[in-house]
Amino acid sequence: MSHTAISDTGSSHLGDEDRQIDRYSYDDDIVRWFVFATIFWGLVATSVGVIVAVLLVSPELAGNFRSDVASVLSFARLRPLHTNAAIFAFAGNGIFAAIYYSTQRLCKARMWSDALSRLHFWGWQGIIVAAALTLPLGITQSKEYAELEWPIDIAIAIVWLLFFGTNFMMTLIHRRERHMYVALWFYIATIVTVTILHVFNNLVVPVGLGKSYPIYAGVQDALMQWWYGHNAVAFFLTTPFLGLMYYFLPKAADRPVFSYKLSIIHFWSLVFIYIWAGPHHLHYTALPEWASTFGMLFSLMLWMPSWGGMINGLLTLRGAWHKVTADPVLKFFVVGITFYGMSTFEGPMLSIKSVNALSHYTDWTIAHVHSGALGWNGFMTFGMIYWLLPRLYQTKLYSTKLAEWHFWIGTIAILLYIIPIYIAGITQGLMWRELTPKGDLANTFMDTVPVLIPFWWARVFAGVLYVLGIVLLAYNAIRTWMARPKTYDVPVYSTPRLSRGYVEHVQDSSPLAGVPVLDLATKIDRLNRMNWHRAWEHLPVKFTVMTTLAVVVASAFELVPMFLIRSNIPTINTVKPYTPLEIAGRDIYVSEGCYNCHSQMIRPLVAEKLLYGEYSKPGESVYDHPFQWGSRRIGPDLARIGITQQSGVWHWKHFESPTAMTRESVMPSYRHLLEEKLNFGQIEPRVAANKYLHPEYPYEVSKSEELAREQAEKVAAEIISLGGPVEYNGHLIKDSTVIALIAYLKRVGTDLFKTEEPAVPAGQTATPVAGIQ
Amino acid sequence: MTNLPPNQNPSAATQPSPMAHSYDGICEYDNPLPGWWKWLFILTVVASPFYLLYYHVGAPNRSVHERFTAALDANQKKKYLDLGPLTPDANTLVTYMGKKEWMDVGKSIYKLNCTSCHGPEGGGVIGPNLCDDNYKHIKKIEDIAKVINEGVAGGAMPAWATRIPDKNDIVMLTAYVASLRGSSPANAKGPDGSPISAWPEASASTPAPAKDLEPASPEKPESTKP
Numbered sequence: 001m002s003h004t005a006i007s008d009t010g011s012s013h014l015g016d017e018d019r020q021i022d023r024y025s026y027d028d029d030i031v032r033w034f035v036f037a038t039i040f041w042g043l044v045a046t047s048v049g050v051i052v053a054v055l056l057v058s059p060e061l062a063g064n065f066r067s068d069v070a071s072v073l074s075f076a077r078l079r080p081l082h083t084n085a086a087i088f089a090f091a092g093n094g095i096f097a098a099i100y101y102s103t104q105r106l107c108k109a110r111m112w113s114d115a116l117s118r119l120h121f122w123g124w125q126g127i128i129v130a131a132a133l134t135l136p137l138g139i140t141q142s143k144e145y146a147e148l149e150w151p152i153d154i155a156i157a158i159v160w161l162l163f164f165g166t167n168f169m170m171t172l173i174h175r176r177e178r179h180m181y182v183a184l185w186f187y188i189a190t191i192v193t194v195t196i197l198h199v200f201n202n203l204v205v206p207v208g209l210g211k212s213y214p215i216y217a218g219v220q221d222a223l224m225q226w227w228y229g230h231n232a233v234a235f236f237l238t239t240p241f242l243g244l245m246y247y248f249l250p251k252a253a254d255r256p257v258f259s260y261k262l263s264i265i266h267f268w269s270l271v272f273i274y275i276w277a278g279p280h281h282l283h284y285t286a287l288p289e290w291a292s293t294f295g296m297l298f299s300l301m302l303w304m305p306s307w308g309g310m311i312n313g314l315l316t317l318r319g320a321w322h323k324v325t326a327d328p329v330l331k332f333f334v335v336g337i338t339f340y341g342m343s344t345f346e347g348p349m350l351s352i353k354s355v356n357a358l359s360h361y362t363d364w365t366i367a368h369v370h371s372g373a374l375g376w377n378g379f380m381t382f383g384m385i386y387w388l389l390p391r392l393y394q395t396k397l398y399s400t401k402l403a404e405w406h407f408w409i410g411t412i413a414i415l416l417y418i419i420p421i422y423i424a425g426i427t428q429g430l431m432w433r434e435l436t437p438k439g440d441l442a443n444t445f446m447d448t449v450p451v452l453i454p455f456w457w458a459r460v461f462a463g464v465l466y467v468l469g470i471v472l473l474a475y476n477a478i479r480t481w482m483a484r485p486k487t488y489d490v491p492v493y494s495t496p497r498l499s500r501g502y503v504e505h506v507q508d509s510s511p512l513a514g515v516p517v518l519d520l521a522t523k524i525d526r527l528n529r530m531n532w533h534r535a536w537e538h539l540p541v542k543f544t545v546m547t548t549l550a551v552v553v554a555s556a557f558e559l560v561p562m563f564l565i566r567s568n569i570p571t572i573n574t575v576k577p578y579t580p581l582e583i584a585g586r587d588i589y590v591s592e593g594c595y596n597c598h599s600q601m602i603r604p605l606v607a608e609k610l611l612y613g614e615y616s617k618p619g620e621s622v623y624d625h626p627f628q629w630g631s632r633r634i635g636p637d638l639a640r641i642g643i644t645q646q647s648g649v650w651h652w653k654h655f656e657s658p659t660a661m662t663r664e665s666v667m668p669s670y671r672h673l674l675e676e677k678l679n680f681g682q683i684e685p686r687v688a689a690n691k692y693l694h695p696e697y698p699y700e701v702s703k704s705e706e707l708a709r710e711q712a713e714k715v716a717a718e719i720i721s722l723g724g725p726v727e728y729n730g731h732l733i734k735d736s737t738v739i740a741l742i743a744y745l746k747r748v749g750t751d752l753f754k755t756e757e758p759a760v761p762a763g764q765t766a767t768p769v770a771g772i773q
Numbered sequence: 774m775t776n777l778p779p780n781q782n783p784s785a786a787t788q789p790s791p792m793a794h795s796y797d798g799i800c801e802y803d804n805p806l807p808g809w810w811k812w813l814f815i816l817t818v819v820a821s822p823f824y825l826l827y828y829h830v831g832a833p834n835r836s837v838h839e840r841f842t843a844a845l846d847a848n849q850k851k852k853y854l855d856l857g858p859l860t861p862d863a864n865t866l867v868t869y870m871g872k873k874e875w876m877d878v879g880k881s882i883y884k885l886n887c888t889s890c891h892g893p894e895g896g897g898v899i900g901p902n903l904c905d906d907n908y909k910h911i912k913k914i915e916d917i918a919k920v921i922n923e924g925v926a927g928g929a930m931p932a933w934a935t936r937i938p939d940k941n942d943i944v945m946l947t948a949y950v951a952s953l954r955g956s957s958p959a960n961a962k963g964p965d966g967s968p969i970s971a972w973p974e975a976s977a978s979t980p981a982p983a984k985d986l987e988p989a990s991p992e993k994p995e996s997t998k999p
Binding site: 062073093102105106108177179181182248250251256257258259260261262263271275284289290293297298300301303304305308309315353435436438439440441444446447524560604605609610611613615643644645646647649650653660662663718721722753 | 792796855882
């Protein structure tokens with residue numbers, strides 16, 4: 001890198017002789033901080049991953065601790081910590097490092113405000129720490145990757161949009177490079193879309209600081225959540241990483257990008273189409289079939305736009321492959337981009353309904369996301385960091401050999417992770433649907449669990465290897481940092497300020513000009529030359545508005561019909577709101593993160609009907625804030641648990657020791673729910689919030705505590721009458737927290753089969769459920 | 774790192790020169806879209822409306838729910854195709870106890886519904902051991918079906934008639950439970966209730982299906998709706 005001041009005459013923009021020459025330098029301190037945060041949180045995220053993997057193979061581990069400690073050491077509490085840390089802490093800090101480094105250079109401008117940069121950095125680390133403290137304590141919204149409660153959500157919105165977004169947009173506006181490079185387009189899309197997704201998925205009615213109810217319920221909540229969830233993958237784990245790739249790959253390879261035109265087409269198609277794909281997470285659920293079909297079709301259309309990024313990455317290396325053998329940075333990039341290509345082929349494939357019928361709820365999904373997270377996000381980040389370290393610390397990388405080791409250990413770790421987990425997922429999926437010649441189920445749920453254990457052990461081993469790779473990175477980074485110069489050389493650049501009133505010089509030299517063809521042909525040819533887009537590239541505000549429009553319009557097409565058409569969710573008259581005690585119980589279900597292992601959504605598939613009972617109807621979850629349909633069945637589906645397991649005492653003993661009831665169970669003991677006393681005083685405000693969301697709520701709010709105590713006594717009396725204990729941990733069992741949870745479980749999935757007491761007035765008859773299209 | 778312009782880089786000799794602009798030293802080629810890429814993209818876009826039309830114009834038997842109902846019916850018919858409706862009388866039960874293929878059916882139903890309380894092999898968990906000679910609420914073999922259908926002990930043993938609506942399923946389940954007697958699974962619970970006399974021997978004649986009963990029908994989800 002040149003350390004002397006360079007000057008740029010402004011290339012092709014002539015006629016601006018009187019432009020003022022600006023002198024400026026780049027803020028690399030902030031990049032250094034983000035790089036270290038990335039490495040640190042990378043270690044944390046993957047280590048927590050190893051811990052939850054271990055808890056899955058030996059759930060009894062936590063039983064060695066006091067029950068309040070054991071409650072924290074449960075898979076369901078820590079798994080959200082793992083996913084949130086991997087996405088928002090590791091990948092998040094990684095993309096901030098990439099954006100702060102590349103944006104300044106692509107704009108020929110220092111970040112607009114050093115203060116905002118620092119507020120962004122410390123604000124984001126504060127949010128991560130808040131997440132790490134609240135999630136293990138069971139303070140969670142229980143919506144995947146949106147688990148953080150509302151005060152943290154507000155902090156995220158402020159840090160993301162006000163600190164980061166403002167700083168970025170103002171830097172764009174004050175740039176000294178006329179046109180915005182493709183990496184910047186992807187950063188714009190990231191900032192805009194993540195803001196929209198985050199805000200609209202997290203609209204809640206708060207009840208105190210640590211609890212809230214989403215304003216959406218059931219089907220609508222599910223649609224919002226997966227609109228968010230899928231696009232978090234798209235706009236947090238894909239677009240910023242494509243931006244990263246477009247900057248750091250050609251820099252590291254010293255090669256021109258393969259195709260400018262491909263960049264344009266795949267950028268816009270990606271941004272527009274990605275938004276629609278969310279419903280493919282809800283195939284065969286109570287989501288209306290048309291929405292699920294749209295999810296599948298748009299996912300298939302997304303295949304090539306995604307591969308456009310891969311092609312532009314890999315073909316940029318044409319003529320530079322000899323460098324890949326020598327440079328660990330390029331090795332990380334090549335493998336990262338290859339995993340991107342694999343995941344974005346697999347994604348559309350998994351979105352095909354009949355494939356999804358097999359893969360959904362199994363480890364196949366887990367293998368899929370890890371090939372994306374470990375391969376694409378992890379390796380692109382590592383490649384970037386190894387490229388940045390010598391430049392940021394203005395010395396040689398401490399050891400290229402260690403970086404090579406990291407690359408090989410990491411690659412082997414990914415393969416050792418995903419291959420066994422693919423096998424586990426497909427095996428379990430096939431076992432679930434296997435029927436005997438007489439049409440009975442060949443396996444119960446528990447028959448399929450022991451089969452997975454060896455594969456889960458392989459995952460533990462692979463996870464440890466991947467962490468080891470990051471340890472090597474951390475060591476390499478620290479040693480490189482130790483060899484830094486006493487003071488960093490901060491080069492000062494000078495560049496003329498951009499003139500106002502710039503008019504895009506359009507090179508209109510179509511070979512069709514003057515040729516006797518239709519006017520239309522000339523127009524298409526011109527459109528195809530992308531000069532119109534070239535003009536957009538020097539208008540950051542217009543570009544941002546267009547990106548926002550693409551995202552908002554596509555979202556509106558997907559979401560609005562769901563909220564407007566009543567027939568999307570046919571009413572079932574026997575489905576009634578939960579009692580106060582059941583609400584308290586449901587809150588425990590949500591807080592413990594039961595959705596991490598149990599779905600509440602039986603699909604209309606023969607094997608599922610035989611295993612779990614009648615398939616779930618959209619009208620059944622209208623009082624579910626949030627919906628708890630789940631996405632993985634490590635344990636069996638619970639949508640009909642109120643029908644299939646009516647015994648309170650069974651639940652009691654099962655929560656105390658799951659393996660005493662089911663020998664092969666991998667569920668940890670929930671003894672702490674038996675030992676703790678339910679806070680009945682908390683029930684009233686929660687019931688009030690439910691009444692606010694559903695004015696027809698039939699129980700009187702002021703009497704909710706009384707009603708809850710009455711029901712708790714009944715539930716406890718039944719348990720005692722069937723041989724359960726009278727007292728536990730020094731208090732009567734009617735006061736145990738678990739009584740509320742048992743009351744809820746005894747209710748789940750039962751309303752559909754109830755007969756209605758009063759007759760339905762004519763004209764208000766519910767739409768027949770079987771007729772949903 | 775070498776910093777040759779692409780046109781002086783020997784390996785890039787066949788490449789056209791990059792476009793005029795550069796960003797922080799990054800240049801771009803103006804290569805056309807790869808043909809296969811473009812056509813696959815167009816194909817996925819063009820094919821989608823056809824898929825949508827095929828499944829969503831309202832033609833019969835194409836929706837997920839219709840196909841599910843048909844598959845479920847077909848699966849249910851497969852099971853008792855040649856059997857006709859059965860009643861859980863002593864003769865029927867002891868006859869089917871001796872038929873392995875039907876005891877496999879009984880076992881499937883047992884595993885699905887009974888394991889959580891009576892254990893995978895009938896040794897008893899929270900519910901009593903089904904393998905020894907001691908029984909509660911049961912004096913003769915037919916009583917098993919009655920207990921399964923109606924439940925006992927204030928719901929500790931719930932009534933299964935509504936959840937296992939096919940009467941033949943109840944027969945096969947009863948016969949399977951009766952067949953567990955005399956086995957000795959690991960971790961079995963101690964005896965509970967009082968000892969009863971052995972099950973009757975199977976008679977020579979195969980029990981005839983009860984003609985007057987309704988044919989066994991699969992559970993109709995619609996019937997439970999308001």
